[in-house]
Amino acid sequence: MDRVILHCDLNAFYASCEALYHPEYKGLPLAVGGDPAQRQGIILAKNQLAKEAGVQTGEAIWQAKKKCPGLIVVLPDYEKYHMFSHRVRQIFLEYTDLVEPFGLDEAWLDVTGSQKLFGDGKTIADTIRKRIRDELGITASVGVSDNKIFAKLGSDYKKPDATTCITKQNKKQIVDPLPVSDLLNVGRATAVTLHGMGIRTIGDLSNADRTILSKRLGKAGDMLWTYANGLDPSEVRPYDYHEDNKSFGHTVTPPKDLTDIHQIRPIFYILTQDICCQMRAQNVLCRKVAIVYRDSKLRWQSRQCGLDRPSENVKEIAEKGIGLLGKSYDFALPLRSVGIRTMDFVKKEEHLQMSLFVDEVNKEKDHIIECTMETINNRFGKDCIVRCIALEGKDYE
Amino acid sequence: MSKNYVGVLALYEPNGDIRPLEIIWKDGYRYPIDTVKQVCSAASLKSGGIGTRFTCVIRGQLRYLYLEEKQQRWFVERL
Ligand SMILES: [Mg+2]
Numbered sequence: 001m002d003r004v005i006l007h008c009d010l011n012a013f014y015a016s017c018e019a020l021y022h023p024e025y026k027g028l029p030l031a032v033g034g035d036p037a038q039r040q041g042i043i044l045a046k047n048q049l050a051k052e053a054g055v056q057t058g059e060a061i062w063q064a065k066k067k068c069p070g071l072i073v074v075l076p077d078y079e080k081y082h083m084f085s086h087r088v089r090q091i092f093l094e095y096t097d098l099v100e101p102f103g104l105d106e107a108w109l110d111v112t113g114s115q116k117l118f119g120d121g122k123t124i125a126d127t128i129r130k131r132i133r134d135e136l137g138i139t140a141s142v143g144v145s146d147n148k149i150f151a152k153l154g155s156d157y158k159k160p161d162a163t164t165c166i167t168k169q170n171k172k173q174i175v176d177p178l179p180v181s182d183l184l185n186v187g188r189a190t191a192v193t194l195h196g197m198g199i200r201t202i203g204d205l206s207n208a209d210r211t212i213l214s215k216r217l218g219k220a221g222d223m224l225w226t227y228a229n230g231l232d233p234s235e236v237r238p239y240d241y242h243e244d245n246k247s248f249g250h251t252v253t254p255p256k257d258l259t260d261i262h263q264i265r266p267i268f269y270i271l272t273q274d275i276c277c278q279m280r281a282q283n284v285l286c287r288k289v290a291i292v293y294r295d296s297k298l299r300w301q302s303r304q305c306g307l308d309r310p311s312e313n314v315k316e317i318a319e320k321g322i323g324l325l326g327k328s329y330d331f332a333l334p335l336r337s338v339g340i341r342t343m344d345f346v347k348k349e350e351h352l353q354m355s356l357f358v359d360e361v362n363k364e365k366d367h368i369i370e371c372t373m374e375t376i377n378n379r380f381g382k383d384c385i386v387r388c389i390a391l392e393g394k395d396y397e
Numbered sequence: 398m399s400k401n402y403v404g405v406l407a408l409y410e411p412n413g414d415i416r417p418l419e420i421i422w423k424d425g426y427r428y429p430i431d432t433v434k435q436v437c438s439a440a441s442l443k444s445g446g447i448g449t450r451f452t453c454v455i456r457g458q459l460r461y462l463y464l465e466e467k468q469q470r471w472f473v474e475r476l
Pocket of ligand 1: 009010011012013105106
């Protein structure tokens with residue numbers, strides 16, 4: 001069965017949030033930008049009217065005001081944007097747990113399995129748009145397709161507040177005429193190379209010879225060919241996995257695939273060491289450990305579990321992660337990537353309760369060792385002193 | 398134009414729901430809320446902001462009362 005993937009893009013995100021909170025500026029050109037009193041103030045986002053007056057993201061505020069003398073510039077309020085982004089994601093998560101954010105204002109959703117409950121892809125896209133408009137007072141445009149690349153092109157195709165479906169049938173009319181630079185991961189340099197090969201549109205790219213593309217651009221050439229033909233197989237990662245500021249985590253893709261758990265132990269120790277440093281800096285303990293892994297067919301999986309008591313202990317957290325992986329994966333396929341993270345934090349001072357089942361004396365020793373290691377590393381350089389087990393993992397980093 | 402923030406007397410139900418009972422205007426005048434017809438998340442395009450919107454009947458007339466998302470302040474939609 002074909003997948004159904006949405007890409008949602010909040011339109012002029014920062015500017016829309018500010019416009020909502022400033023109804024008095026309705027009908028006026030509005031931009032969000034750095035402090036105009038400071039010379040380096042630049043435009044971060046603008047509304048439609050400012051755009052029509054030629055205001056561009058990234059230009060200096062004084063330049064923008066020259067083009068558009070009535071331009072109103074408000075200071076960015078990132079707390080507000082994070083709040084809106086969070087609320088939008090909460091809406092997405094009511095329709096699927098496969099939500100992969102791309103910055104604050106974009107996300108992919110895989111709703112293949114949600115259609116029986118909520119209707120087909122277009123219906124879900126329209127419902128989500130309406131909810132964002134009604135509940136949050138901003139707008140989104142949504143692309144619907146069977147792969148992430150075309151879904152993203154769809155959300156860009158018609159704005160604001162519109163749904164565009166890209167199917168095998170209308171791909172020729174919608175996708176093929178678009179400039180090749182609209183494609184994800186085609187930067188200026190790649191575009192120049194492609195232009196040199198006579199490839200200007202996505203249609204040109206999809207009809208190009210795959211082997212010649214690989215020769216000219218390496219792996220990227222082959223990838224772009226699959227992009228242009230709607231054959232990109234990459235999956236929408238489960239939201240759960242995603243690293244936001246409520247967790248500390250790292251994921252690695254070692255040069256060689258991992259075939260058994262003993263290769264993963266040292267990796268988890270290395271990653272956890274750094275994570276615990278970050279937790280100590282924030283003065284928190286974690287109550288949950290999560291792992292994520294991707295097999296050689298590039299499927300992501302994630303698992304999480306609670307700890308007996310809040311912890312900042314490298315060994316305890318790393319071993320928990322290893323146990324979790326051992327229980328949930330049988331290495332039927334080798335693993336391409338693995339990651340570990342900690343979450344559900346409590347403030348260290350707030351946690352004084354002793355556990356019945358943990359050896360407090362050993363933990364205290366571990367803690368002293370870890371703090372000492374950290375001090376040494378801070379003074380003499382990162383990785384100056386490491387756990388013996390972490391040395392094994394060097395080959396995999 | 399600024400938001401019309403008001404005082405509100407509300408009941409916190411045992412299940413966590415919030416039921417506004419009375420609006421207290423700036424001059425101290427009290428407007429009892431007859432019924433709440435609908436509760437939903439909504440944006441206020443007129444006053445500017447998002448939150449929980451209570452559709453209230455006050456003296457036989459419909460008014461939107463918002464509990465603002467972040468600051469937990471109440472405002473009445475200007476009509
Ligand atoms: Mg956007």
